[in-house]
Amino acid sequence: MASPRQQYIYAMRFSALTALYDPLVAFTAREKHFKGALLAAAQLRPGQRVLDVGCGTGTLAIAASLQTPGLVVQGLDGDDNILRRAAGKAVRAGAKLTFRQGMSFAMPYLDNAFDRVLSSLFFHHLGTEDKRRTLDEIRRVMKPQGELYIADWGAPQNRLMRVLFYSIQLLDGFTTTQGNVEGVLPELMREAGFADVRLIRQIPTLFGTMAIYGGTKPNPA
Ligand SMILES: C[S@@+](CC[C@H](N)C(=O)[O-])C[C@H]1O[C@@H](n2cnc3c(N)ncnc32)[C@H](O)[C@@H]1O
Incomplete structure (x- = not known):
């Protein structure tokens, strides 16, 4: 059986490089722009329970919590080390939210627990089967009529975007990233039972x- 360390890819591929993650993403991936677009699409309201899957250093979860006071925000990540960074950042930002260690395909939450599930720069860390298992778990923990919003690398808008994406594939590996660049996420979301699946935005980056995708968990039949 694989050890927990082998079950996922660290934010920067190697744990020792985690400290570089925030400055690198902010500088190269238009982070404020695309995370702002993701939060705008999610239309969060006070009182909602929100989960950020693969929350990493917590930037998105913290932004959600500060932007909409009264949210109950939870960040989930497999890496204890990065969660310690996230918790420190939240305290410094004055944000009230909780972080929990756990794997995306075996989440430590009850069924129907969240109104919104968010995820950014995460799904390209998963092979196709783990993308499927994770989407099944997300649907399980979401309330009926709950909404899922994902920001991650998607099908390129042009040849330049395709060429630039090789840098991510060299860093994170081709196995987990190939489906992203082929644009499979919406299809996998539909397969997992999400309705109203749509591509909301495409944002060019370095x-x-x-791509920002949205989908809704239907009411039970
Ligand atoms: C590239 S980082 C993205 C972090 C953050 N969401 C952001 O937008 O900056 C991907 C994160 O996913 C986590 N991760 C990868 N596979 C995971 C899994 N199967 N379950 C939980 N966390 C996972 C890694 O530890 C890492 O923190």
């Missing part, structure tokens, strides 16, 4: 096209 590393390729950032």
Whole structure:
């Protein structure tokens, strides 16, 4: 059986490089722009329970919490080390939210627990089967009529975006990233039972096209 360390890819591929993650993403991936667009699409309201899957250093979860006071925000990540950074950042930012260690395909939450599930720069860390398992878990923990918003590398808008994306593939590996660049996420979301699946935005960055997708968990039949 694989050890927990082998089950996922660290934010920067190697744990020792995690400290570089925030400055690199802010500089190269138009982070404020695409995370702002993701939060705008999610239309968060006070009282909602929100989960950020693969939250990493917590930038998105913290922004959600500060932007909409009264949210109950939870960040989930497999890496204890990065969660310690996230917790420190949240305290410094004055944000009230909680972080939990756990794997995306075996989440430590009850069924129907969240109104919104958010995820950014995460799905390209998963192979196709783990993308499927994770989407099944997300649907399980979401309330009916809950909404999922994902920002991640998507099908390139042009040849330049395709070429730039090779840098991510060299860093994170081709196995997990190939489906992203082929634009498979919406299809996998539909397969997992999400309705109203749509591509909301495509944002060009120095590393390729950032896509924002949305979908809704239908009411039980
Ligand atoms: C590139 S980082 C993205 C972090 C953050 N969401 C952001 O937008 O900056 C991907 C994160 O996913 C986490 N991760 C990868 N596979 C995971 C899995 N199967 N379950 C939980 N966390 C996972 C890594 O530890 C890492 O923190």
